[in-house]
Amino acid sequence: MYKIIIKLFILSIFIIFNLNIANAQSVVTDEMLLSAQEDPNNWLMAPGNYTGNRFSKLGQINTANVSGLVPKWIFSLGTLDAQNTTPVIHNGVMYVTASHGRTYALNAANGQEIWRYFHQLPEGVAGKMCCDIGNRGVALYGDKVYVATPDSHVVALNKSDGSVAWDVTIANWEDAITMTVAPLVVKGKVIVGMSGAEYPTRLWIDALDSETGEQVWRRYTIPGPGEPGHETWGSARAAMYGGSSAWITGSYDPELDILYWGVGNPNPDWDGTVRPGDNLYSNSTLALDPDTGAIKFYFQYTPADVWDYDGNNEPILVDYGDEKVWLHGDRNGYLYKIDRTNGAFKYGKEISKVNWNTGFTYDGRPIWNMDKVPTYDYEAKDICPASEGGKWWNPMTVNPETGWVFVPSREICVDIKSAPLGEGLNPDEITVGKPYWGIGTIGWNTGYGQLVAFDGRTGEKMWVVKDRSPFTSGLLSTRGGLLFAGTPEGEFRAYHQETGEELWSFQTGSGIFGSPSTYTIDGEQFVAVPSGFGGWTGWAIFGEGGAPWLKDSRKGGIIIGFGLP
Amino acid sequence: MKMILNNLKIFYLFIIIFLFYSLAQAGIEDKDTISIKTIENPLELDEETIKAGKKLWRKTGCYSCHGGNAEGGVGPNLQDDIWVYKPSDAMLFKTIAKGRKGTNMVGWEKELNSDEIWKIIIFIRSLYTGDKSKIIW
Secondary structure (H helix, E strand, C coil), rough: HHHHHHHHHHHHEEEEEEEEHHEEEEEEEEHHCCHHHHHCCCEEEECCCCCCEEECHHHHHHHHCCCCCCCEEEEECCCCCCCCCEEECCCEHHHHHHHHHEEEEECCCCCEEEEEECCCCCHHHHHHCCCCCCCCCCCCEEEEEEEEECEEEEEEEECCCCCCEEECCCCCCHCCCCCCCCEEEEEEEEEEEEEECCCEECEEEEEEECCCEEEEEEECCCCCCCCHHHHHHHHHHHHHEEECCCCCCCECCCCCCCEECCCCCCCCCCCCCCCCCCCCCCCEEEECCCCCCEEEEECCCCCCCCCCCCCCCCCEECCCCEEEEEHHHHHCCCCEEECCCCCCCEEECCCCCCEEEECCCCCEEEEEEHHHHCCCCEEEEECCEEEEEECCCCEEEEECCEEEEEEEEEEEEEEEEEECCCCCCCCCCCCCCCCCCCCCEEEEEECCEEEEEEEEECCCEEEEEECCCCCCCCCCCCCCCCCEEECCCCCEEEEECCHHHEEEECCCCCCCCCCCCCEECCEEEEEEEEEECCCHHHHHHCCCCHHHHCCCCCCCCEEEEEECC | CHHHEEEEEEHHHHHHHHHEEEEEEEEHHHHHHHHHEEEEEECCCHHHHHHHHHHHHHHHHCHHHHHHCCCCCCCCCCCCCCCCCCCCCHHHHHHHHHCCCCCEECCCCCCCHHHHHHHHHHHHHHCCCHHHHCCCC
């Protein structure tokens, strides 16, 4: 009898082990990525699906029962610092990154580790990153997992065991060109964008062959000499050091066959004097040919930026009847609706208080309020919003079934005076690999956080929920009528989409700066969220401090899987 | 006589070996003492040094993590009296030169010489807003 029990035990261990392996080995196809929205049991890419809407059709956890939500498992990521990831799930296996570019495969039912990949970093790389050493997640395709690392490698891992299939270097991190982006796979190409616009750099978006890592195309986000738009920088020197990063994952419309990808702030961040002009394509969304990287059209949110309104936030693709648009919450304080067939401006609506401009021209160009333009001789006071928005980088969500958009936001303003080289915080000369912000003085004024719901069709504000601290997580909306959001104080909450009523909350122990996702295992719905304070948080304490109570906040590094009892 | 000379040679050899050994030990002790225990900033907290330290603070990009006036950001506040480790000159020097394992603080000894590190420490000291009774430098 004992022998039979032992044999059965060994057999069951063998089966469980091989189930894990089998799950980890299964492949992700183009068809699966194209129909990811229709497959709520998985979460196949960081933004959820190609529209980037971070909406799930799961409704098992809903407004009626969410109050009973409990943690089912907790996994330690093994690192502190900014945990910016979105957990990605396929066939019961969760693929998740930690800060420092580490990658794990977990059993998504119980958080048990299946494999890990620790990318060995060169000493000093953290000193070349403006805003912490976070990572925003992986991409899945075929039998591989793709991750971008802080030292500007893109690594393909075998899904089954985490072994390295290929590892390519696409920039020299010592030049302060680094990576935090979650890759996106489109038509067999791994699309990534670079970080580093707080340094004198010229950045880009790359497409790599998913099988080999070989570069298929590179799209510089600043036109080179002779290319249209190069003249918008005033000089070749300004253009070649003009930053314009691309570290937020884009979206893809298979019908139009267009890849939409955001571009961030020009360098130096707060001094426009040295780069007179619109500084294309900084603070824009580019509409790209995914096969060649050619620019089909673009929309620029903040030309000639002097406020660091780093406009590379996500474009979310939405259809309102026959109207095909992208919605974009910008750090400049506006929610934009843009025609995604041609880049035409539809509206710009205030997410938070905005006073740096007085309105728009017919084509969406902002009209500056000169009282809020900092110069070498003039400290502009109480500029709203501050550099983080409006809406910071943390992704918003759109429920395509109601058309509503939910935006993580803040009401914080800032005082700024710019300065030339050798003054203020600036070095005496431009040095590759050294930060250059163009700043004289800067101080954030104390404010508060808010969640804002809009009807995306019209831009009408439907409700606002205020909180002491800014909402620093990405958002998740579900068919269960729920909106999930996190705070830098560690609260993970569920709100009623229709009213903004708070229905549930859980203290995760550290600030939430990543994004939740949801999936099922054997018919049971889970919601997973990373917790771990970090990233650029100068806004909390510089000057009066936007949220001075966040000073010396507790760091952390966990993923929690929630479910119903 | 020959035997006495031989004994003397052995004696001198022993003395020489002993001296070398002692010097070597002293060297090791000095090195450890300098790098870890009793090292003190040779510079004075005066306006000129503060200004030089601030310039290096900008050039090196310390403000990127710690803020323009060390008020904190990605890295910790260096103005106040809340420190994980006792903020002695030796600890600050070692942290700036070598970095701090387990954090984002990398070592800067390839870019900054000792004199420059001491100037940055003087700049940091000049910003102190903590309890004066906790000053240990």
